[in-house]
Amino acid sequence: MPSRGKKRARGALKAAKEPDLKVPKSEIPKAGEEPAPVKMSGKRNAGKTSARETGTGVEQEGNQKTYTHWLMKSEPESRLEKGVDVKFGIEDLKAQPNQTACWDGVRNYQARNFLRDMKVGQKAFFYHSNCKEPGVAGIIKVVKEAYPDHTQFEKKDPHYDSSSSKENPKWWMVDVKFVRMTQRFIPLAELKRHHQAHKTSGGPLKDMALFTRQRLSVQPLTVEEFEFVLSLEEEKPH
DNA sequence: GCCAACGTTGGC
């Protein structure tokens, strides 16, 4: 949720202007810093994925699957959260200086851990959530790896977190840049139909996090999932 | 606006 200036969407961010030095995200969170990592229900990882595919930071040891593609949710319609409009659709990202913004406001540990796994150059779908027409609107890419989300320290920010400190920040964000709109908007309903069909056929969307991890605002996609969704661009909407 | 899903909090 990036939010620029005062607006932000869940997971939004704001124009990323400062060239600050990057934080060594390499440092692993010390134990205790976060609530138990959520277990991803194992059964859906049937198959190849090694357990722990959704690293939760703590178990960031080396065994977890490395993701290269993502889906990031943000709200394109105005909504007040503690008096602040959290709207941040893909058009808002395009309008930022250099079409770049920081994805701030993520306040879920699992989503935060995924943000910390992101590498410069990786692509993500910009997903419109909590709106009239939810779905994939475009493609963005990571242009700066994880660094502390400053909004956690700002008392007036809707995502202020009094339990965090600058010495040991709890929440992180990345900078993303607009790449392009998808050739057509790909509605959630359409993705869901494929997901349902693939559950029986074994197709690429059978385990898509959008459906299996319902409320995660930052989620990983396998290459197969990413490419399948992209292939829908060329099809007629239906 | 409703409400299901599900993460978080806090009592015990």
Place this chain on the structure above:
DNA sequence: GCCAACGTTGGC
């Protein structure tokens, strides 16, 4: 450590 209450996410 369990689990009920609560709060949030986000589709519909």
